[in-house]
Amino acid sequence: MKISRFKISSWFFVALSIFAGNVVYAENLSEISGSWTATENPFGKAEPMSVFDLKLHIIAGVVRGQYCYVTQYGNKIDCDPSDNENISGFISGSKARVTFFSFFGGTNGVAEITMAGGRLTWRVVKSPDGEFYGPLRATLSRSSPAKENASPSRANRRVIVDKAYFYSAPSDVSVTKAYAIKGDSVVVQEMSDDGRFIKIRYQGKKLFIRWIHCEDVDACKDVRRAPE
Template sequence: MRIRFLGWLLFIFCTSTIASSGSNLSRYSGNWNWSDAPSDRTFSLKLTIKNFVLTAQYCAVAKNGQKIDCDDEDNPNINGHFERTKSEALVNFSSFFDAHDGVARIELRNNHVIWHVIKNPVGGDFYAPKDAVLNRN
């Protein structure tokens, strides 16, 4: 009887931990900007996180505004998912200059979003930075 009771306690703890970690991730949904961008560049993310699934759209501006890798419409170009026990996701992304099949890591840490490109997209140009720490807009 005692083992069965302990088993139920463990089950309740694990399911509540998983549920709460998913809701903790969703608090990162929103708009984020590259805080230490060079003066000739900007980079921002619009993140949506729901049930461990991440969708996002980036806007990257480079060369003093001569290259604008954005879309004015709501057109997510980043997707991936979080493992239930982690605060980072491997995501696939494309650019708005026809580059595709890029891979990046998005990490949620200390009220920042950390962007790191693992594999550059191919087939076109892209202007997202390789690494960026973003703050909530």
């Protein structure tokens, strides 16, 4: 059977294209280090129903990191205020395959991470054994450079006002009834784009991840803004 040069060239081109595509995705996966976020707001409220954050870093093809999932408008929070890592795995070809556990106790979960068009996809292929509240699939965008590179120190801070009210978003109109009192410890996460609010984690009777005014914990002067 004779095979034309045209067919051979076509097959070679297709194979080369597939190989090149895999190389592009592998290169993209080397760039997944950093902070990623996805929100779900089906009802258009000021506060999203769910927020899924990923913090990842890669060393020699090894992926490690942590997720934080806040859902049901803050009533279910699968997070760890001490930033303990719950994700680990390896890059293999065009995807990263990781194992993870839930901070509610679920263990041995498996997920795949891919990247395309500058966005990250998290897909759970095996849910953890036990209690688990993370999303089965999420498409995440990279957190803004102002938040990644210009955030205040993540060290614990003490509230210095009598009542530091929590905000569901970094704006004055999103104030809630919950608050921390003078002397309470909070963990600073990031700053708002305008520098007036900081995102904190606060462990009271339950875990809160909310925004407060930066002056309530004397953190405004620690902000290091990214270049305009």
